[in-house]
Amino acid sequence: MTAPALHPFRTCPATGHRIDRQAERLVRVNAVAAVVALLVGAIAALLLVLTRWQAVHLLPAVWYYRILGVHGMNMLIFFIIFFEMAVLWFAGTVLLDSRPAAPRYGWFNFALMVSGALLVESMQWSGRADVLFTSYPPLKAHPLFYLGVILFAVGALGVVGQFFATLVIAKREKTYAGSMPLVVYGAMTAAIIAVITLVHGAAVYIPTFLWSLGLIPAVDPEVYRLLWWALGHSSQQINVAAMVAIWYMLGALTVGAVVLNEKVSRSAFVLYILFISMASAHHLLVDPGFGPAWKIVNTSYFMYMAVLASMVHGFTVPAGMELGMRLRGYTDGLFGWLRRAPWGDPGFSALVLSVVVFGFFGGITGVTIGTEQINITVHNTLRVPGHFHATVVSGTAMSFMGATYYLLPLVFQRKVAFWKLAKVQPYLFSLGMLMVEMGMTFAGSFGVPRRHWDISFSQAPFDVAFSPAVDLFLAVMGIGGILAVTGALSFIAIAVKSVFFGETVTEFTRGVAMEGVPQGLTHPPVHPKNADELNEAMHAPARGIAGATPGTLVLVAVFLVAFMLYYFTNWKLLTFLWKIG
Amino acid sequence: MLTKVHTGLEPVPGIWWRPAHKAERVWVAIAFAWCMVLFAMMPLWHWKGGQNPSGTRRRVDPKAYYARTIAFATQYKVGEDRGLPIAAPPAGADVYLVGLTFQWYPILKLERGREYTLHLSSLDVNHGFSLFPLSVNFQVVPGYDYALRVTPTAAGDLRIICNEFCGIGHHTMVGRVIVVDAADKPVADNRRPSLLGGGAE
Structure with missing residues (x-):
């Protein structure tokens, strides 16, 4: 290993962090790969909403299912995980002022991930993997599809290992004093969950790969579903942990958010590690492979401890x-702090929109539909994608976009291009996605299936006549989808223009606003002496419970009431069904 | 004793394992209590509620299950629609339904208010049983027999949509369940012209 002195560092003009140039390049390539995947996924998304919007019904059946698989892989795996790799390189090195562990091996892992992704893409686009994202056997894809996923996962696992090694280096070389920052702690949580996830990925994709080659006779469909969801859902918990870490980071950068209590926040991250992978069981609540005790223990005892962490x-x-x-x-009033916050800073607006839609929409629907009995009314309907778009897209992707507006000047040393567009992008994207999620959720509550090309059932032997309201909800979804894709493409245009053709920025003058530089960098939120x-x-006892944060107490009370209403309404709706036992 | 004011981006000096402020403690307690309510609801519904996905579950050979279903359909056949037998089993009977690409076999005729044991399985790949318009949904997995005790609560001409992707013809996979009242309404053999026409109304 090269001695640390040989690693060239630069000093960040805004934050004073020591930035290792090799690590910086790794952050950049992973972020760029993420944006490329986002572009493919976003175009796919447009084609899909325009097909599911029954009035438009754009794609033919074969291409609808094919593109649906492409969309799932690009968004849920390639975009998200490449971005998370960028976050790990960033959090491990920049935030800790450290050099990266074995950067050349980092390039090797990146190459592995890219080649895996390209294999998967080529199999999907050429129609040799029409098995959708979940690829449930006995549906069978070309062996190279499974191999591509395995290569991608091995590369990602390698980067996670390098992140842990970087933490060790930083500790040994004493690049920081005391305990690591909360944001890095959150990234570490994401990395640990990533290990759990990727090990399950190996357990499910390696046998499936061998089966596709004809080397083993069969893969049990139910065991596959169990293991696959330990990958498929847990990977979304990497997102949750990474997203929460980014919430803390953007809060600090944009409004000087403080950590109220390290014990509470860190314990909540530990709850994620301990319990969240069991939450995968809620995909199997109406499956024939598992009994009620197994379902209840996994989804309630365990999942609710992770829900507690999110709350x-x-x-x-x-x-x-x-x-x-x-x-x-x-300090004025209950919400003066919110009213006078920097709403024109895309890092801040993205943060708030991510927190609100993730919590109010994604969180509440997720816990409710993940209830054993309520799931009977929900499983595989459009309510499911309605829920997870609120978590993964409106929550995670939105927070990643917000972080990008700060990474562009800080890591890429470029001004944010199309600055006026950047300021409205979070609102446009979030509004569009909210419409998609609402449309899907309401259509789904009429029983509209997910992953379905034609709910007019024109080629089916029996007619199925959905309520006319469904057409309205699908139109809301369609229009929202167009807005959201416009928002996503705006983000891509901004990112690409900034990175490849952007104006270089190496210095920020405090107090002088600059076009293309978020407010948190030119006017850093400094606490008084x-x-x-x-x-x-x-925090004086005389100020009572409300104490230092009365506004937030009101907000979480509203949240809890909304949660309770939605939850018990769904129990009530359940009673209208057949008796089932 | 509060920790020094700091953000999540700064390393924390010294010992940060400090007691939380009252506001946080109260919120954590409320959130925990709510999680316990969420937890209690599931066992409670098994005890008092009418809709539970428990059933009995066992492994089964897909071909044997398919043969069992055909025997069932032949035994209780009362009519035919679109080439599919309509099976009308007596109350309390074991009712077999199989999903195969891209068909639900057979058509079931059940009586309102009577209990049946509904077996669900697949001959080939995963399918999704989705009873329309009630939105009752179960995963149908090849090699597994999911037997649920069901009691239809209202008469009507229902559909079974497949809501798990099962191949390129997935969207054509629709089955039929007729729930009749004591007066045998609606009629079991399908006379509605739109249905005989085989398409949407």
Whole structure:
């Protein structure tokens, strides 16, 4: 291993961090690969909504299913995981002022991931893997499809290993004093969950690969579903942990959000590690392979401890922002801190939209439909994608986009191109996605199936006549989809223009606004010198429970009431069905 | 004693394992209590509620299950629609339904308010049993027999949509369940012209 002194560092003009140039390049290539996957996935998304919007019904059946597989792979695997690799390189090195572990091996892993992704793409586009994202056997794809997924996963696992090694290096070389920052702790949580996830991936894809080659006779369809969801759902928990870490990061960068209590926030991350992979069981609630005790233990005892973790972050993230703002003097009323926040900073608006839609929409629907009995009314209907688009897209992807607006000047050293567009992009994207999610959820509650080319059933032997309201909801989904894809393509245009043709920016002058540089960098949110005294005063026992963060208490109370209403309404709706036992 | 004011981007000096402020403690307690309510609801519904996905579940050879279903359909056949037998088993009977690309076999005729044991399985790949318009959904997995005790609560001419992708013809896979009342309404053999025409109305 090369001695650390030989690694060239540069110093970040805004944050003062030491940035290793090799690590920086790895952040860049992984982020660029993520954006390329996002582009493919977004175009696919447009074609899909325009097909599911029955009035338009664009694609023929074969291409609808094919593109659906492409969309799933590009969005849920390639876009998200490449971006998470960028986050790991960033959090491990830049935030800890450290050099990366074995950067050349990082390039090898990147190459492995790219070749895996290209294999999967070529199999899918050429129609040799029309098995959708989940590829449930006995549906069989070309062996190279499974091999591509395996290569991608091995590369990702390698990067996760390098991230852990980087943490060790930073600790040994004492690049920081005390405990690692909370954001890095969150990234580490994501990395640990990634190991759990990818090991399940190996357990499911390696036998399936051998089966596709004819080397083993069969793969049990139910065992496959069990193991596949330990990959398929757990991988979305990598997202949750990475997204929450980014929430803390964007909060700090945009409004000087403070960490209320490290013990609480870190314990919540630990709950994710311990319990969240069992939440995969909620995909199997109406499966014939498992009994009620297994289903209840996994989805309630275990999943609800992960739900608890999200509810804790759902409080500590906005409360940290509120306290950060109050310490900086925005103390008027319950919501003065929110009203006077930098809504024109795309990093901030993306953060808030991500927290709100993830929590209110994704979280509440997810817990409700993941209930054993309620799942009878939901399984495989459009309500399922309605839920997970709220978590993965409106939550995770939105937060990743918000982070990009800061990574462009900080890591790529480029101004954000099309700055005016960048300021509205989070709103456009989030609104569009919200319409998609609402449309899908309401259409799904009429029993409209997911992954279905033609709900007019024109070629079916028996007629199925959905309520006319379904047409309305699918139109909302379609229009929302067009808006959201416009938002996603705007983001891609901004990112590509900035990275490849953008204006270089190496210095930020405090207090001088600059076109194309988010406010958090030109006007960094600094706490006053007496912040600790102010903090003590705000937490004085005399101020009662509301104490330092009264606004957030109101917000979480609203959240809890919404949660309860939605949850018990769904139980009520369940009673209208047949008796089933 | 509060930790020094800091953001999530800064390393934390010293010991950060400090007691949380009351607001946080109260919220964590409320959230935990709510999670316990969520947890309690599932066992409670098994005890008091009418809709549970328990059933009995066992492995089965797909071909044997298919043969069993054909025997069932022949035994209780009362009519035919679109070439598919209409099976009308007596109350309390074991009812067999099989999914195969791209068909639900056979058509079932059940009586409102009577309990049946509905067996679901597949001959080939995964299918999704989705009873329209009620939205009752179960995963149908080849090699597994999912036997659910069901009691239809209202008469009507229902559909079974396949809602698990099973191949390129997936969207044509629709089956039929007729639930009749004591007066045998609606009629079992399908006279509606739109249905005889084989398409949407």
